[in-house]
Amino acid sequence: MTLVVDRPLGAARRADFGPMARIHLDSAYMHPMSLGARRALDRYAEYRMGGAANSPHDDATVRESVQRMFATLIGASPSEIAFVPSTMAGENAVLSALGLSGGKGRVVTDALHFTGSLYLYERLAENGLDVEVLPARDGRVDLADLEAALKTPTDLVAVSLVSNYNGFRHDLDAVCDLAHRQGALVYADIIQAAGATPFDVKTSGVDFCACATYKWLMGDFGVGFLYARADRLDRLDPTAFGYRQVSEMIAQPEADPPVLWRARPDAIGAFGMGTTADGAVAQLHHSLDHILTVGVEALARHRTSLLAPLRERLIGLGARILTPDDPATPILAFAPPRLAEASARLAAAGVFASVYEDRVRVAPTLFNDADDIDALVAALWG
Structure with missing residues (x-):
């Protein structure tokens, strides 16, 4: 619908x-569920109860469609989008794949980043990661402070595009331009931006971003999206693995190893792992269509x-x-x-x-x- x-x-x-x-x-805080999303969830529930004859459903097809719709929403290619359980899961996955979770390297963030993310960086700092938290002045983060911080070689700048605290919106184009000129990558938490304010990953130049879907995407808990810019994938060294990252499995029971794997060369190949919350994905199939239509x-x-x-x-x-x-x-x-x-x-x-x-x-x-x-x-x- x-x-x-x-x-x-x-x-x-x-x-x-x-x-x-x-x-x-x-x-x-949390967007109410629409009647159309509820009907999509009901159809999915009937399918899961064995009523596929009355409620035909193909999980893979729905996932691919939702992946394409979200990519369209933020100006990405579908191959740059992976499913994640939450925004924080996406941010952690990026840090791990960049080798920053082990306490080596430097991250610049700010006081208006998500509270959970600030806790994440506090814990990583305890393990040796060099973390600088820029202050908020009059409810905003000054680009001059970021420019000064980037004089020290930095691996990653991590921000919330729109702050959940007060709604401050970074000039992400300017943030990315400053960071990239100094050799740093940029991660953006876009949970308060995606579906709420026009945002294009290509225009901004952001390297990675993530969001859950229960806010402005009018979805539910348990599923989110992680964007990884295609030309940054070769800079990643993923540390978590699962069958979603594989494009082909070739069984050879009498051989050693008994299975040959062919890894996907896209964002799912870097960050996909196991099953997704397909009920929530089914709701998104309706909700993202709503958002793109309006x-x-x-x-x-x-x-x-x-x-x-x-x-x-x-x-x-x-x-x-x-x-x-x-x-x-x-x-x-x-x-x-x-x-x-x-x-x-x-x-x-x-x-x-x-x-x-x-x-x-x-x-x-x-x-x-x-x-x-x-x-x-x-x-x-x-």
Whole structure:
């Protein structure tokens, strides 16, 4: 099922989703599952229960189709895409294949990278990896700080394209240009960018990026994507192996060894291992079709039409804005005057936004509209 494109974004799109108990205003946390994705999951479940006659399903064909759709979404070749269980699994796989997990080499990252990634680099630093964490200044990471850090020979620059903390969006083209001029590679966590803001791997020049699919890709937990630029594959020395990396197995039972293997020359050959969460992949077959049909540009414009006026209203109401002014980011983080009351007030009003000790985060999606924004403001200031 494909989205009916003649319906405008906003409240009209709620028909694509089931009834929600709350006004959902933070899809940067987790995007609600659409009815179409639910039906795709139901068909997959029927297939797994032995009902293939009524629900024909071919796991390999669906995986290949989803791989192609995601590649199209980010401007990659399908051969540059591998399935991974999560964003963190992808980042760890890149570090291992570059020989950085053993404590040798140097990585530059920043304070707005994903919290789990910062923990990863802290642990690797304990094992000897040279790690420099650039500071955040006024909610952003300064390219001048990166340029200074790269004066020391560096193997990898690791960033979140869009920060989950405050929505800061790196100028990834500039990051890659700086890094590559100094001989460093670039990894980007794109979980808050893919499907939310226009992003092209070829234009940016990024070497590796990864994301899970339960946020802006409208998928589920347990499956994600890892992009590896084709002309960087020869710089990798993978340390984890499995049958997905093999293009051909030739049995020769009476010989030694009893099986000959032919490795794939693509991203799956470097990073594929075992089984994937095929139920989640089946959902993505529907959800990625949704996103490609509507277009990321249209989704981003709709979100900006909600966040830009909200930003101005919040400033007028005395909130402290934590997100740098950037219409391309899908996230707005702010601290209202009565932050300690925010969680209870939102819950009482039936509005879902993520509330942390220092901020509230909102990230509207295709079914949100101005009435939802009004409900948020009324809950916090009413």
